[in-house]
Amino acid sequence: MKVLLWKIGALGDVVMTTPLVRQLRRQLPGAQIDYLVGRSFRAVLEGNPHLDRVIDFDDGILFGAHAARLRDIRAKLRGYDVIYVLDKHWIFTWLAWLAGAPRRIGYRRRAIEGWPNTASVPFGALRTDVDYYLDLLEAAGLPVDRADRRLELPPAVPYAVPGPYVVAINAGGNNPGETSDVRQLPRPLFEGLVAHLASRRQVVFLGSRSERAYYEPFAAYGAINLCGTTSLPQSWGVLAQAEAVYTTDTGLMHMAAAVNANVLGIFGPTHPLRKCPPGARWVWKAEPMHDPDYERFGRVPKGEFFERMTLEDILRHSTV
Structure with a gap:
């Protein structure tokens, strides 16, 4: 067959x-x-x-x-x-x-x-x-094991980063077929998170080359900006060795959950009960604004989906 x-x-x-x-x-x-x-x-x-x-x-x-x-x-x-x-x-x-x-x-x-x-x-x-x-x-008429939900990735490639460190990612919505920033935290809220994490651990940013400039202003917190410098397998190595990963709803969130048991997903327009990867924790304050057509049909919604979220809401779920 x-x-x-x-x-x-x-x-x-x-x-x-x-x-x-x-x-x-x-x-x-x-x-x-x-x-x-x-x-x-x-x-x-x-x-x-x-x-x-x-x-x-x-x-x-x-x-x-x-x-x-x-x-x-x-x-x-x-x-x-x-x-x-x-x-x-x-x-x-x-x-x-x-x-x-x-x-x-x-x-x-x-x-x-x-x-x-x-x-x-x-x-x-x-x-x-x-x-x-x-x-x-x-x-298809085949048996299903609903408890077997583990995500898989190809083997990671080690990438040396001074530790202990945490990874912070503020991205999402920039894919073929969609170009938007509706899944990204407002800059002041993300900066507050970075400042908090940096006071306790080394902070590392991961992402594409096009995202590198967004993270540059946070160099004042001593963060390491790896955007555009790692291959995908190297980024999995960085994610796997992180003490924790804090991420909006983006591809790196799902990849992080495949290699790291300490992932916090920070959600805006997408519903965590649909999009949060198995094993990850999540924080969400946009339920009254949720538009299911974004997930069902890809229609990008309009609104400020993080306006109800505070730094304290995120830190309530933090392990660092």
Whole structure:
């Protein structure tokens, strides 16, 4: 049997699928299991022991709406007995159908999105993403272990940082398909957190090269700015050795939870009962403003989602 898991991204969302990958292999030990993922996000699957192959495609085809190149994706979907469609937008289910896979297991937010599937999971109720991914196994008629929720990453690469240290991350909402800052703490609140942490531990910042300038003003607190200087495997090494990780809802939050048991997620527009990774703690004060369409359909909400949150709210959940 040839099985394909298909998801475009992003980094944290792909990491949240790894319990599904592991349990699928457990139930189908003799199957060929491949994962088709957007090229920008394949690093979090490289070397996964439960996959036979990681195949990538140009995610710009879909994020950039290049309809003429959809045939390139369809060609990579052909030849499989079963396709697990891990994204919810109708284009993914319809492409799996056009590729001719006999079984297509995916989600149904609206009728047009679920119609091409041979088995569909209704999507919308407030449940963690990990459980929604595991629902696809049940839809396929396979047993599910709801207690097996551990996230997995490829091996980390050590990166020397003077310790003991904590990692602080203020990012999120800057992904292909979305460019916003709605998940980021206001600068004064984040600076208060950095000042508190720096009075007790060395503070380290992680992120992309484009995020480096944001953290530069906090050098006055003696923080180490690693943004843009580490590879992804090196960043996992930094996260793994941290005494604690304080992070907004971003891909690094999910990666941190895969390698560190002391992660505090700081949430704004997204609901922690859906987006918080297994094992992490969370703080959230924006429930009255929560718009579920952000998580269901990707419609970026408007508002000040951290205006009710104080530094004391965060420190109440702190271990440092």
